[in-house]
Amino acid sequence: MEFKEISLSDLRLKDRRFNFTLDEPDEKFLASVRQVGITEPVKIKAEDGSLILVTGWKRMESARAGGLKKIPVRILPAGLTDLEILRLAFFENYPQRDFSLAEKALLVKKFLEFGLSQEELIREILPRLQLPPERPTIETLVKLAALDRALPGIHRGRWKLATARLFLSFPLEEQKLIVGLAGAFNHNQQAELIDLLFTLKKRQAKPLAAILSEQEIEPLVKEMKEGKPPAADRLLTALREKALPRLSCLNREIQAAIKKINLPGQGRLNYDQTLEKTGVSIWLEARSKDELESALKNLNESLKAGEWDTLFKILNNKIDE
Amino acid sequence: MSWIKQLKKIYVNRQVKNSPLVENILSRLVSIPFQLVDGLEDIQSELQLAPDPIAESKRTLFLTREKAFIRPCPCTRGAVGCGYWTLDLDLNCPLDCSYCLLQAYFDLQPLTIAVNRHELEAELKAFFGHRNSQVVRLGTGELSDSLALDSITGQASFLAGLFRQREGVWLELKTKTASIDSLLEISPPDKVVVAWSLNSKRIIASEENGSASLEERLGSAARAVEHGYKVAFHFDPVIYYYNWEREYEEVIEELLEKVPAGSIAWISLGTLRFPGKLKEIARERFSQSLIFEEEFVRAWDGKFRYPKPLRLKIYKKFKDLFQAQALSDRLYLCMESPEVWKEFTRQNKKGKLLASPFSWLN
Numbered sequence: 001m002e003f004k005e006i007s008l009s010d011l012r013l014k015d016r017r018f019n020f021t022l023d024e025p026d027e028k029f030l031a032s033v034r035q036v037g038i039t040e041p042v043k044i045k046a047e048d049g050s051l052i053l054v055t056g057w058k059r060m061e062s063a064r065a066g067g068l069k070k071i072p073v074r075i076l077p078a079g080l081t082d083l084e085i086l087r088l089a090f091f092e093n094y095p096q097r098d099f100s101l102a103e104k105a106l107l108v109k110k111f112l113e114f115g116l117s118q119e120e121l122i123r124e125i126l127p128r129l130q131l132p133p134e135r136p137t138i139e140t141l142v143k144l145a146a147l148d149r150a151l152p153g154i155h156r157g158r159w160k161l162a163t164a165r166l167f168l169s170f171p172l173e174e175q176k177l178i179v180g181l182a183g184a185f186n187h188n189q190q191a192e193l194i195d196l197l198f199t200l201k202k203r204q205a206k207p208l209a210a211i212l213s214e215q216e217i218e219p220l221v222k223e224m225k226e227g228k229p230p231a232a233d234r235l236l237t238a239l240r241e242k243a244l245p246r247l248s249c250l251n252r253e254i255q256a257a258i259k260k261i262n263l264p265g266q267g268r269l270n271y272d273q274t275l276e277k278t279g280v281s282i283w284l285e286a287r288s289k290d291e292l293e294s295a296l297k298n299l300n301e302s303l304k305a306g307e308w309d310t311l312f313k314i315l316n317n318k319i320d321e
Numbered sequence: 322m323s324w325i326k327q328l329k330k331i332y333v334n335r336q337v338k339n340s341p342l343v344e345n346i347l348s349r350l351v352s353i354p355f356q357l358v359d360g361l362e363d364i365q366s367e368l369q370l371a372p373d374p375i376a377e378s379k380r381t382l383f384l385t386r387e388k389a390f391i392r393p394c395p396c397t398r399g400a401v402g403c404g405y406w407t408l409d410l411d412l413n414c415p416l417d418c419s420y421c422l423l424q425a426y427f428d429l430q431p432l433t434i435a436v437n438r439h440e441l442e443a444e445l446k447a448f449f450g451h452r453n454s455q456v457v458r459l460g461t462g463e464l465s466d467s468l469a470l471d472s473i474t475g476q477a478s479f480l481a482g483l484f485r486q487r488e489g490v491w492l493e494l495k496t497k498t499a500s501i502d503s504l505l506e507i508s509p510p511d512k513v514v515v516a517w518s519l520n521s522k523r524i525i526a527s528e529e530n531g532s533a534s535l536e537e538r539l540g541s542a543a544r545a546v547e548h549g550y551k552v553a554f555h556f557d558p559v560i561y562y563y564n565w566e567r568e569y570e571e572v573i574e575e576l577l578e579k580v581p582a583g584s585i586a587w588i589s590l591g592t593l594r595f596p597g598k599l600k601e602i603a604r605e606r607f608s609q610s611l612i613f614e615e616e617f618v619r620a621w622d623g624k625f626r627y628p629k630p631l632r633l634k635i636y637k638k639f640k641d642l643f644q645a646q647a648l649s650d651r652l653y654l655c656m657e658s659p660e661v662w663k664e665f666t667r668q669n670k671k672g673k674l675l676a677s678p679f680s681w682l683n
Contacts, residue, residue, distance in 0.1 A: 118370065119370060122369050122370065123366070133369055134369045134371075134374050134429075135369065135370055135371060135372055135374070136372065136373065136374070136605070139372075162597075162601040165601070165604075165605055166604065169604075169608070198604075198614075199614045202611060202614045203611065203614045203615075243616070244616050245616065246616055246628060246630075246631065247616060247618065247628050250628075250630070274618035274619065274620065274628070274629075275618070275628055275629050275630060276618065276620050276621055276629050276658065276660065277660060278660060
């Protein structure tokens with residue numbers, strides 16, 4: 001492999017056929033490049049007088065951001081096919097880092113485009129990507145890769161395969177609606193958001209737009225579009241309440257009942273919000289025998305005053321239709 | 322058998338190619354191509370190329386040998402067990418129920434039939450030898466349907482023969498089919514119970530693909546009783562939906578019309594529960610199904626379940642319906658928490674197995 005230094009401007013960067021990296025260089029990476037430049041050469045392919053970047057996309061981006069004019073490169077031997085080069089790029093990368101689902105989707109799409117058979121993908125690549133080595137996995141990833149402009153968001157949201165499958169089950173217009181909302185949520189919330197929207201849509205047999213236009217939801221969606229961050233949390237809560245109406249209602253009643261209890265001093269009360277356990281746990285703080293005695297006395301008085309009745313009644317209650 | 326019409330290929334493990342049972346099965350399926358293989362991996366590499374590997378696995382038969390057959394039912398972490406033992410000769414099931422846990426449990430597992438019955442016999446003999454002092458129930462319906470493959474394996478009557486005159490040891494053959502012909506050809510051993518999983522007609526039609534209708538199941542239960550068998554029923558999973566109360570009530574009415582209460586050995590109840598992985602699979606494979614979009618909580622064992630108050634309401638409904646027929650002492654809960662058990666029975670069951678409380682089995 002020939003080693004040399006070339007001008008960044010000599011690279012044909014529009015040709016991204018070997019790129020499957022969606023990570024942008026972070027501050028540490030940039031600082032490192034600013035200090036010592038690029039120490040590990042990137043790999044390139046020479047083709048018809050052009051130089052095409054194969055590996056080292058983050059290094060190249062950092063070099064550009066750091067104002068470097070030249071970078072060290074290794075030129076791959078002539079005669080390698082695109083498939084062989086992609087394979088090389090993959091195997092160079094895969095021991096070093098975990099790929100996001102969006103990156104895996106890009107990889108799978110490129111392998112197929114370069115002529116790798118589905119069978120080889122299933123046997124050789126998918127297990128290394130820690131994905132179910134089955135044809136439906138390939139189908140999902142190919143569809144995901146086709147989303148192109150949404151991929152960076154999916155990458156940042158660290159979607160899993162199940163979330164991607166749910167997302168892809170929505171029609172294109174609804175996918176756009178979801179992508180428009182998802183950016184305001186962290187990755188766990190994104191998965192929950194898509195799950196909740198899927199459930200509500202299926203349960204109510206309504207288009208997504210109609211669900212998002214419902215009275216309790218629409219103002220929150222509007223606030224989110226206006227960039228008000230707390231609205232995202234409230235939207236998720238509102239969707240949860242719609243998807244889990246009985247449980248939400250019981251939990252609201254329980255919270256109200258707890259508020260009516262005068263717990264002594266620093267006392268706290270916990271209960272199982274899934275309602276699997278009927279019991280509650282009470283936490284008291286005392287620094288002396290007297291404090292403990294006083295706390296227990298207060299607790300006893302609140303019991304006698306009937307402050308706990310509603311709580312236990314609800315916790316032991318049945319759901320009425 | 323509709324599943325046989327769907328069969329695409331038979332694989333035979335080289336180790337058992339000379340088994341008489343293999344010859345017998347192949348002679349019943351002459352129109353289906355077969356291939357000798359060295360092991361499961363050879364088949365899995367084919368299954369993973371299918372558009373729906375789970376559906377494909379149900380159209381692929383594998384005749385092989387298994388190392389061991391009997392194990393205690395794993396139940397679920399933290400639940401009250403019922404002391405059940407599973408007897409796994411077949412792995413995977415030709416029926417295709419949307420809620421079936423096997424979809425998530427197995428990974429590219431074809432319909433697998435263990436043909437090394439002499440080894441099963443030896444294992445059973447040892448098992449009987451160690452367990453002659455207490456009531457034990459074993460069943461084949463954990464990792465497959467007990468009778469779905471019976472038309473080609475003749476397994477039910479073979480097993481029934483092994484359980485003849487075994488004091489305190491009960492064999493349960495659990496099914497969603499009406500395939501009891503081979504059982505009707507033998508005299509019924511008194512410790513063999515033929516059991517049906519039951520559901521409402523709506524759920525059978527929408528979720529239990531390839532299974533027998535409620536009428537067919539109850540009709541065969543009636544024939545089994547007439548022939549002298551004890552029977553059992555499993556309302557599992559009970560599914561919550563609009564009008565569930567009325568529709569399950571109709572099932573129980575129909576059941577008690579056709580099957581004499583005195584012939585019922587036990588009845589189990591369990592509401593829909595599933596690990597997250599199953600929900601992912603079922604949403605993909607059964608896009609019309611609505612049962613996974615109900616209200617669930619992630620319960621103590623990590624599985625999704627209806628909220629406890631709803632489960633209790635469901636169990637109470639069934640208890641009331643069976644109480645009216647003096648059958649409530651035949652009821653038990655499958656994979657439920659000690660808290661639910663306590664509220665259901667008004668007794669604390671924590672830490673106790675249920676097998677011994679089946680006093681009528683002695």
